[in-house]
Amino acid sequence: MIFRPLRSHQVVLDVLIGVVVGLVTLVFDLHANPFSLVITLGMAASLAFRRLSPGLALAIVWATAVFEMLTLSTPQVSNLAICAVLYASAAYGSPRLRWFGLASVGIGAAIGMFYVTFANVALFGVPHDVSNVTDLVRLFLQIGITFLGFLALLGLPWVGGQLVRARYAARSSRDAQLLAERETARAEREAARAENEAARAEREAARAERDIAVEQERSRIARDMHDVVAHSLAVVIAQADGARYAYRADPTTVEDSLVTIASTAREALGEVRELLGQLRHSQGAAPQPVLVDLERLVEQMTAAGLSIDLRSSGTPAQLSSNRQLAIYRIVQESLTNVLRHGDTRSTVDVLFDWRPDDLTIVIASTLRPTDTIDADALTTSGQYRPDERRGHGVVGMSERATLAGGSLTTHQAGGRFIVRAMIPSTALTQEVHLR
Structure with missing residues (x-):
């Protein structure tokens, strides 16, 4: 038998219900039947196991009912446990157990009708001999009503169990759908977060590339500054020294050196200003040689x-x-x-x-x-x-x-x-x- 996982308080509640039903049955049982205790214990046990193991509870109910009919015992209050077990077989049982429960409804209704009509006549007092047509019609009518009564008594709990099971399945499906929607929404949020991270990484990479480009441009400007200043100063120094020595021999030659110094200094000043402008504004580069x-x-x-x-x-x-x-x-x-x-x-x-x-x-x-x-x-x-x-x-x-x-x-x-x-x-x- 398969046992379903239940919380401890559910097991205690089911056992308590079985004990209460058993005690009530023993108190109100007015028939001095020596088999009544066995029947009551069987029905009470089926109530205690109906949710923990619906298959075991259905087997106990069938065994107790067969024992009750074999001993020609009168049905008692504890027989209502059959309805609870059929409900449990439909609500909590496996697909095979649900079919066994449905078969139990039809077979149980037929056996119950035969038992109270022909085996134990204490309930309805149906005679065993039919002397006229009226008694025959009465017998068939009673058989039909009794069968339908048992069918309704046993079938309604089974149908109720099926409805509860379907409702629970629908709720589980709805919960699963809601969970899937939440997971999808979370995945979308994660994807959006990943896209934002990727975009931020791209921005950081672009910023780093710009910084590298700026640094390279500054390095280029620094090299150009060195080349311009070193070249121009070297020319100026050479011309100044040459003019200083040439002045003693021929003062008229100094003018050419001064012109070269002036032109070189002006060109160097212009190039330095262009380079400083690039360094300050980081805008378009000036024409290069x-x-x-x-x-x-x-x-x-x-x-x-x-x-x-x-x-x-x-x-x-x-x-x-x-x-x-x-x-x-x-x-x-x-x-x-x-x-x-x-x-x-x-x-x-x-x-x-x-x-x-x-x-x-x-x-x-x-x-x-x-x-x-x-x-x-x-x-x-x-x-x-x-x-x-x-x-x-x-x-x-x-x-x-x-x-x-x-x-x-x-x-x-x-x-x-x-x-x-x-x-x-x-x-x-x-x-x-x-x-």
Whole structure:
């Protein structure tokens, strides 16, 4: 037998009901029947087990009813337990047990009708011999009414149990639907929260990208500021020193130096103002130097006292503005370093070697006799590693070449300092934008 899970107070209540019904039956049982106690205990036990195990309760009821009919006992109050058990079999039993309960209704009504009509005539007093038609009609009428009475008495509780079960199933279905709707709503809220988190993450990523772009722009401006100021000051210092020495020999030559100093200072001031404006407002970038501006740079450096031999070989290729800016700054920084640290009496060789896939720039200058570079300052790849005394010019040139997709190396040979830069000229090479 299958036992249903019940709370402790439900089990206590069912046992209490069974005990009360048993006591009431024994008190009001006026028939001195020696089997009455067994019948009462059976019916009371079925009441106690009707919800805990409907199948066991139905078996106990059938066994007790059969015993009652075999002993020809008169039905008593405790027989109402049959109705409670049939209700429980329909409301709490398995599908098979419900069919057994329905069969019990029909079979029980037929057996009960036969028992009270022919076996135990104490209730209705039906005679066993029928002498006329009136007694026969009365007998059939009583049989029909008794059967219908038992059918209603046993069938209504079973139907009530079915209705309660259907109502409980509908409520469970409704609760399950409400639970599913709540789960769906919660899932939608979680999805909305996830979308909000994703959107916030995207905003954070976009903000981080903007911050990186701003930082890169500031770094670019700082490099340009260094290049502009260092170059212009080097030209101004060279012209001022030259004018100071030339004044003693020929005062008329001082005017050309002063003109160069003034023009260089004005250009530097304008470029610094543009860079500061970019740094302050973070708006559109000002026009940047390109390859065609190299001629003006050479003229300016020549006026500052350098002798420059600018040559080009191969077929020039079309370069992006970022790469042209990198080339211009590398040449500018190299010539400025020659003006500051090199032998300005010797010619500076600047070679542009155009190849199918890249442009190689070689800038060779003569070192001053007292300005030698320690071998420890060269890296394993032959690249010059400047110390703090020399500043960050070579580092800036190397960084610009790398950002343009190329490379830059420096070394000394035969008393000359050589800068070699390689900048890709193919469109397939991925560029890292300086802007």
